[in-house]
Amino acid sequence: MISPLHVKICGLSTSESLEWALSAGADLVGFVHFPKSPRHISAEVAATLARQVGNRAKTVVLTVDADDDLLDHLVATIAPDAIQLHGRESPERVADVRRRLGRSVIKALGIGSAEDAAGARAYTSVADLLLYDAKPPKDASRPGGLGVTFDWSLLAGAPTPFLLSGGLDPTNVEDAVRQVRPYGVDVSSGVESAPGRKDEARIRAFVAAARAANEEGQR
Numbered sequence: 001m002i003s004p005l006h007v008k009i010c011g012l013s014t015s016e017s018l019e020w021a022l023s024a025g026a027d028l029v030g031f032v033h034f035p036k037s038p039r040h041i042s043a044e045v046a047a048t049l050a051r052q053v054g055n056r057a058k059t060v061v062l063t064v065d066a067d068d069d070l071l072d073h074l075v076a077t078i079a080p081d082a083i084q085l086h087g088r089e090s091p092e093r094v095a096d097v098r099r100r101l102g103r104s105v106i107k108a109l110g111i112g113s114a115e116d117a118a119g120a121r122a123y124t125s126v127a128d129l130l131l132y133d134a135k136p137p138k139d140a141s142r143p144g145g146l147g148v149t150f151d152w153s154l155l156a157g158a159p160t161p162f163l164l165s166g167g168l169d170p171t172n173v174e175d176a177v178r179q180v181r182p183y184g185v186d187v188s189s190g191v192e193s194a195p196g197r198k199d200e201a202r203i204r205a206f207v208a209a210a211r212a213a214n215e216e217g218q219r
């Protein structure tokens, strides 16, 4: 029996691109609510997209250091399956958000060193799932969706389960799955033709390559 690889396509902002991701077989679809992102969408647009998903995939709303009022608004409007916390949220804050909202929480962590990977341990009991992304440069305008990879060997011994993210694309996701053996993979820039503009062929190629590497690794 082949264990499934969970594929998340993040930063979907239109009905058309959402349909591409769903028909390609994405397990999770992500909506970014962060005004500085080229993928930002309002709560109302995200709610319309979430209704379009129905039960075909899990919906994830991504926020960065959001306060309680904003999180309450997003959950009430969109009713997502999960919230992705992509800022500097402490383990205590993650626990609080999960308790208050009663939703699954994905905690994203930037990995640039062995210390960063070890620091993930503090989140294992408070988040439902971890997401390892490249650590953003200090002057970055946003903490994710930058299309930058990191040294995957830093994840040896990092807590599981996790989604691997950061600079993945149709050409490197097979290597990533073979080397890291993650619970799942997450992509945004690597399936775009320009920032914020998803590309159907790249989405299909990404999902197919990720699944092929997963199945090959279990034969």
Ligand SMILES: O=C(O)c1ccccc1NCC(=O)[C@H](O)[C@H](O)COP(=O)(O)O
Pocket: 010, 011, 030, 032, 034, 037, 038, 039, 062, 064, 086, 133, 142, 143, 144, 145, 146, 147, 148, 165, 166, 167, 168, 186, 187, 188, 189, 190
């Ligand atoms: O996508 C964004 O613009 C974004 C903005 C602020 C915080 C996080 C953001 N994206 C997070 C994601 O889940 C991305 O999929 C992840 O960082 C990987 O991005 P990429 O390297 O572009 O595939």
